[in-house]
Amino acid sequence: MTERQSLFDYTLALGDDALVLGHRLSEWSGQAPSLEEDIALSNLGLDLIGQARLFYAYAVELEGKGRTEDDLAYFRDAAGFRNLLIVELEVGDFAQTMARQLLYAAFLHPYYERLIQSKNARLAEIAAKAVKEMAYHVRHSAEWMIRLGDGTSESKRRSEDALDYLWGFTGEMFEMSAGENELMAAGIVPDRAAIMPKWTATLDHVWREATLSQPKARAMQSGGRMGRHSELLDHMLAEMQVLARQHPGATW
Numbered sequence: 679m680t681e682r683q684s685l686f687d688y689t690l691a692l693g694d695d696a697l698v699l700g701h702r703l704s705e706w707s708g709q710a711p712s713l714e715e716d717i718a719l720s721n722l723g724l725d726l727i728g729q730a731r732l733f734y735a736y737a738v739e740l741e742g743k744g745r746t747e748d749d750l751a752y753f754r755d756a757a758g759f760r761n762l763l764i765v766e767l768e769v770g771d772f773a774q775t776m777a778r779q780l781l782y783a784a785f786l787h788p789y790y791e792r793l794i795q796s797k798n799a800r801l802a803e804i805a806a807k808a809v810k811e812m813a814y815h816v817r818h819s820a821e822w823m824i825r826l827g828d829g830t831s832e833s834k835r836r837s838e839d840a841l842d843y844l845w846g847f848t849g850e851m852f853e854m855s856a857g858e859n860e861l862m863a864a865g866i867v868p869d870r871a872a873i874m875p876k877w878t879a880t881l882d883h884v885w886r887e888a889t890l891s892q893p894k895a896r897a898m899q900s901g902g903r904m905g906r907h908s909e910l911l912d913h914m915l916a917e918m919q920v921l922a923r924q925h926p927g928a929t930w
Contacts, residue, residue, distance in 0.1 A: 698766050703720070
């Protein structure tokens with residue numbers, strides 16, 4: 679595989695992660711527990727959609743086939759997406775949404791910190807913007823997990839149930855493809871496994887403050903990077919893509 683193809687696959691995957699999770703967060707619009715949180719979740723989603731656009735813009739340049747950001751977002755079926763499985767899961771209740779956001783952001787923030795040092799100037803530039811956004815995502819979701827975990831017996835139970843459900847999807851964040859390993863050897867992308875100590879330390883701090891139990895170890899789910907997804911992504915894409923597919927080429 680050429681370096682250019684590996685870069686395309688890499689940027690596409692990161693763009694897919696951001697787009698899918700950004701859309702999931704948008705599902706809270708008008709339904710969050712408070713007006714302030716409704717706006718906050720919308721802003722988190724917009725951060726991720728903005729990151730997706732930056733990665734997609736670079737991906738279509740690397741591909742060089744005349745596709746656009748919209749083509750990548752709206753005219754691929756689920757099998758063509760390369761997002762992590764954790765981001766396509768249903769939003770669930772508020773505890774599940776915050777638990778997922780913390781697990782994801784606590785990985786991505788230190789990952790982007792390292793990506794800033796990439797020998798690829800375009801990736802370093804995207805990471806420099808995104809790292810500031812993900813720092814806020816970590817802080818916001820951590821504060822909510824502490825509030826929920828150390829709150830009522832109901833909020834604590836829901837938080838622990840959410841973490842137990844989501845934990846089996848976290849291992850995929852640390853998996854490296856063959857192409858990604860080649861990019862890492864060239865100094866272009868970070869080693870995902872090297873992020874685990876920082877990720878674990880962030881989570882351990884939150885568990886202590888929130889009086890939450892460490893999620894139980896279990897077999898990890900994977901396959902998203904190879905296009906193997908749950909039916910949840912099919913349903914989400916059907917809703918997300920319907921307007922673009924019914925009116926291809928429409929502008930406003």
